Amino acid sequence: MSTRRTVVQALAAAPAALAFPSLVRAQAAPVRVGYAIARTGPWTTGAQVSQEPNYLLWAEQQNAAGGLNVKGTKRPIELISSDDQSNIETCVRTYEKLMGSDKVDLVLPPWGSNANFAVAPLANRFGYPFLAPTALSRRLIEMKLPYFFLMLQQPKPMMDALVDMLKASGAKSAAVIYVDDLFGLENYAALKVALAGSGISLVEDKSYPLGVKDLSPVLRSMKDKNPDAFIGLTYPPDTILASKQAKEVGFNPKFFYASVGTAFQLYRNVMQAGAEGVLGMGSWNGKTSAGAKAYFDAHVKKFGAAKEPDRWASGAAWASLEILTAAVAKVGLDRKAIRDYVAGGEHNTILGKIKFAGSENVGTPGTVSQWQKGEFEVVWPKANATAPGAAEARVGLRTQGP
Numbered sequence: 001m002s003t004r005r006t007v008v009q010a011l012a013a014a015p016a017a018l019a020f021p022s023l024v025r026a027q028a029a030p031v032r033v034g035y036a037i038a039r040t041g042p043w044t045t046g047a048q049v050s051q052e053p054n055y056l057l058w059a060e061q062q063n064a065a066g067g068l069n070v071k072g073t074k075r076p077i078e079l080i081s082s083d084d085q086s087n088i089e090t091c092v093r094t095y096e097k098l099m100g101s102d103k104v105d106l107v108l109p110p111w112g113s114n115a116n117f118a119v120a121p122l123a124n125r126f127g128y129p130f131l132a133p134t135a136l137s138r139r140l141i142e143m144k145l146p147y148f149f150l151m152l153q154q155p156k157p158m159m160d161a162l163v164d165m166l167k168a169s170g171a172k173s174a175a176v177i178y179v180d181d182l183f184g185l186e187n188y189a190a191l192k193v194a195l196a197g198s199g200i201s202l203v204e205d206k207s208y209p210l211g212v213k214d215l216s217p218v219l220r221s222m223k224d225k226n227p228d229a230f231i232g233l234t235y236p237p238d239t240i241l242a243s244k245q246a247k248e249v250g251f252n253p254k255f256f257y258a259s260v261g262t263a264f265q266l267y268r269n270v271m272q273a274g275a276e277g278v279l280g281m282g283s284w285n286g287k288t289s290a291g292a293k294a295y296f297d298a299h300v301k302k303f304g305a306a307k308e309p310d311r312w313a314s315g316a317a318w319a320s321l322e323i324l325t326a327a328v329a330k331v332g333l334d335r336k337a338i339r340d341y342v343a344g345g346e347h348n349t350i351l352g353k354i355k356f357a358g359s360e361n362v363g364t365p366g367t368v369s370q371w372q373k374g375e376f377e378v379v380w381p382k383a384n385a386t387a388p389g390a391a392e393a394r395v396g397l398r399t400q401g402p
Helices: 013-019 021-027 044-050 052-064 088-101 113-126 138-142 155-168 182-195 216-225 236-249 265-275 290-303 313-331 335-344 395-399
Strands: 003-007 031-037 068-070 073-075 077-083 130-132 148-150 173-179 201-208 229-233 255-258 346-349 352-357 368-372 375-380
Touching (some): 044 052, 044 236, 052 077, 088 113, 113 130, 130 313, 155 182, 155 375, 182 201, 236 255, 236 265, 265 368, 290 313, 313 335
Parallel strands (some): 173 201
Antiparallel strands (some): 003 077, 346 352
């Protein structure tokens, strides 16, 4: 397993060295930041959109400004990273080495609920604050790990928001597929609770294995039941698979919701006009705040227009880095002090104010987003909306598309 070490040099290092000799001495000791991330395997699509590009952009921006502010002293960031190969055992071994023997200053989380579930107890044991931008798990909250913080809205608020939107839009029935893992099972359980008493009946529900290649049989079965809404608790490859195969079999419910991956530029590029009206997990875009617009523009400038940040977890990843940056500026690299700073305050981020109750972000409400005219717009709740929601959300896949 190879490890990548990167020190992104400050753009103004040479003139700063002449003017501020003390800064050079401070910069001689980089802040070592370690992480494992998927660069190969099934987690790669999500990891290389929602997380690693943000880690690289953050380090570059901090170093271009002279380094990370460590309680008043600027120090360059050195990233120590490796491919976890979408493998939980590899991920755990890497973090154990980073925190146990390498003793890096800080760690950044891996991608996905399963990897974070495996690594979170380890981070807690070694005393490393973890601000996870791609983990959805009530079980992680119930573990009461004081060093672990979940940035994303969790299954209950996300499923409550979806059902509230469907009910307000007049939906009376729904069919559901869900991936048979921690993410799918927990979101499905939260969805069933939200549906109870909503007036929306569940006409069919099916699980599927990670890495599924064909969802057409279950989609045909759901088509025969003619639900108002389709709900896919899916990962990025499955989200695209379900969307394409639904079109192929002529399954066109009024509301089509596919969770992880709809917020990706890849989804819009693959589905083309067929993305119009599709709903999914999203919580921000460039209209959300001035900071969100600045982040979006900086991301596109670094990685190009072909690799935009996604409109859900990328925002959470950047917000986590904003919180970590503020913590280190305030309390330095004392990890217990960083943990206390994160746990005890309200934090200004591109997503708005974030605060934690235990491990859970209780500052960001559950949200639903929808593709409209090339942008993934927040449509629910109305207080967070960047655009009005369509009465029927599947117009694009019903009448258009490649």
